[in-house]
Amino acid sequence: MSIAVCLLLYSAAVLVFGPPVLTRLTRSAHAPHLAIAAWLAAIASVLSTWLVAAVLIVIDVARHWDSPAAVLAACITRLHAVAAGDVGIAPQSGLLALAAAASAATATLGVRLARAVVRLRDTAHEHARAVRIVGRRTADEHVMVLEAHEPAAYCVAGRPPAIVLTTAALAALDDEQIAAVLAHECAHLAGHHPQLVSALRAVSTVLPRVRLMTVGAAEVSRLLEMCADDAAVRLHGRSALLSGLMGLAGAASAPAAALGAANVAVLSRAERLVASPPALAVRARAWTALAISLTVIAAGPIITAVLAASGALLCSP
Amino acid sequence: MRSRGFGELESVVMDRVWSRDEDTSMTVREVFDELATERDIAYTTVMSTMDNLHTKGWLAREREGKAYRYWATLTREQHSARLMREALHGGGSPDLVLTHFLEQIGPEESARLAAVLRRPVKRARAK
Numbered sequence A: 001m002s003i004a005v006c007l008l009l010y011s012a013a014v015l016v017f018g019p020p021v022l023t024r025l026t027r028s029a030h031a032p033h034l035a036i037a038a039w040l041a042a043i044a045s046v047l048s049t050w051l052v053a054a055v056l057i058v059i060d061v062a063r064h065w066d067s068p069a070a071v072l073a074a075c076i077t078r079l080h081a082v083a084a085g086d087v088g089i090a091p092q093s094g095l096l097a098l099a100a101a102a103s104a105a106t107a108t109l110g111v112r113l114a115r116a117v118v119r120l121r122d123t124a125h126e127h128a129r130a131v132r133i134v135g136r137r138t139a140d141e142h143v144m145v146l147e148a149h150e151p152a153a154y155c156v157a158g159r160p161p162a163i164v165l166t167t168a169a170l171a172a173l174d175d176e177q178i179a180a181v182l183a184h185e186c187a188h189l190a191g192h193h194p195q196l197v198s199a200l201r202a203v204s205t206v207l208p209r210v211r212l213m214t215v216g217a218a219e220v221s222r223l224l225e226m227c228a229d230d231a232a233v234r235l236h237g238r239s240a241l242l243s244g245l246m247g248l249a250g251a252a253s254a255p256a257a258a259l260g261a262a263n264v265a266v267l268s269r270a271e272r273l274v275a276s277p278p279a280l281a282v283r284a285r286a287w288t289a290l291a292i293s294l295t296v297i298a299a300g301p302i303i304t305a306v307l308a309a310s311g312a313l314l315c316s317p
Numbered sequence B: 001m002r003s004r005g006f007g008e009l010e011s012v013v014m015d016r017v018w019s020r021d022e023d024t025s026m027t028v029r030e031v032f033d034e035l036a037t038e039r040d041i042a043y044t045t046v047m048s049t050m051d052n053l054h055t056k057g058w059l060a061r062e063r064e065g066k067a068y069r070y071w072a073t074l075t076r077e078q079h080s081a082r083l084m085r086e087a088l089h090g091g092g093s094p095d096l097v098l099t100h101f102l103e104q105i106g107p108e109e110s111a112r113l114a115a116v117l118r119r120p121v122k123r124a125r126a127k
Helices: A002-026 A032-063 A068-072 A076-083 A091-134 A167-172 A175-190 A193-206 A211-236 A238-256 A265-274 A280-315 B002-019 B028-036 B043-055 B076-092 B107-126
Strands: A143-146 A153-156 A162-166 B059-064 B067-072
Touching: A002 A032, A002 A211, A002 A280, A032 A091, A032 A193, A032 A211, A032 A280, A091 A143, A091 A153, A091 A162, A091 A193, A091 B002, A091 B076, A143 A167, A143 B076, A153 A175, A162 A167, A162 A175, A167 A238, A175 A193, A175 A211, A175 A238, A193 A211, A211 A238, A211 A265, A238 A265, A238 B107, A265 B107, B002 B028, B002 B043, B002 B067, B028 B043, B028 B067, B043 B059, B043 B067
Parallel strands: A143 A162
Antiparallel strands: A153 A162, B059 B067
């Protein structure tokens, strides 16, 4: 029981301190891959901690069913006394309620998460399939061209996935810029970025009030764009990618005027591309800070569990 | 993979249907005869593909004797416009996850972006 409590405390700490600390550490995006790893570790460790805590609570209750007082003895009864003082409640019913609540919460979360994942996957696959029927095929089997006035370039998960370029985008870009844009989108597909973004979107729609999930989803999307930018730059150079960005932005400004959706992500990408690469010391500092936070996040549950296990000797039978 | 081959066939069939005049309809036999000149394909495959496209709303059909006559419910252009609405404006639902090269941005962001991007290009030209 105390392990479960410690794990939940750990997850609460990550939920409170994770978003501000990670946002600060990953803002500069000097090491986008490591930054993504840190966000994913935080999100995954919170979710897995919840699952493990729920399982531990249920196991504990089941194992000590005959002697509920033993489970409650040192830890929970003390809480009971402090919180409500209703000593009249049979310990068994309290334990049962706790186990039921833990498993119900976990099951609900799991079902909602699975549903969200399936819904997002189906929507994306449907879009990709439609694109393949409607669009013109190109030499690259993944790249489809759609007849449209709106300049757009994007990729969408599917079986097979699709990279979509509109005719307006093709008209706005020269060959070198098109190659850079395609390299950017290919990097997304090769890295399974659409699936990752979908999974995070699913988590953030199921837990819309948990900042770690919502901020994490947005930040990881932004960082993935930067990873794809880096891949495109490696292949085609900075100027091709930047002028591609500018070509599309210039062509897009007219129809987008009606939208007015705030999007700072593209600005931070552009600024990062324009700026000269940071000095080695700056990158090393960013790298170290991220590596440390990643280690703390990943080691958190393990250390918590070990500490709890030794502490558990004091408070459970 | 079966699904890949099937998806490809769906687009080939829609190509055929769209290549006709808007008001003309086609039977499975007509589509099959056209396709059979170019590829090794079974009649039943074309039939089930067209049936599938009907189920998914791409084709409408009307019984004529023993066979169905099929026609496209929307033109290719209408589908393109629909896909663009989905892709650029979320199509009214936030369920479609896409990784855009350049997200839709408002005029203010667009101006700021242009300001940022103008820097290196000028420098590159000056070289």
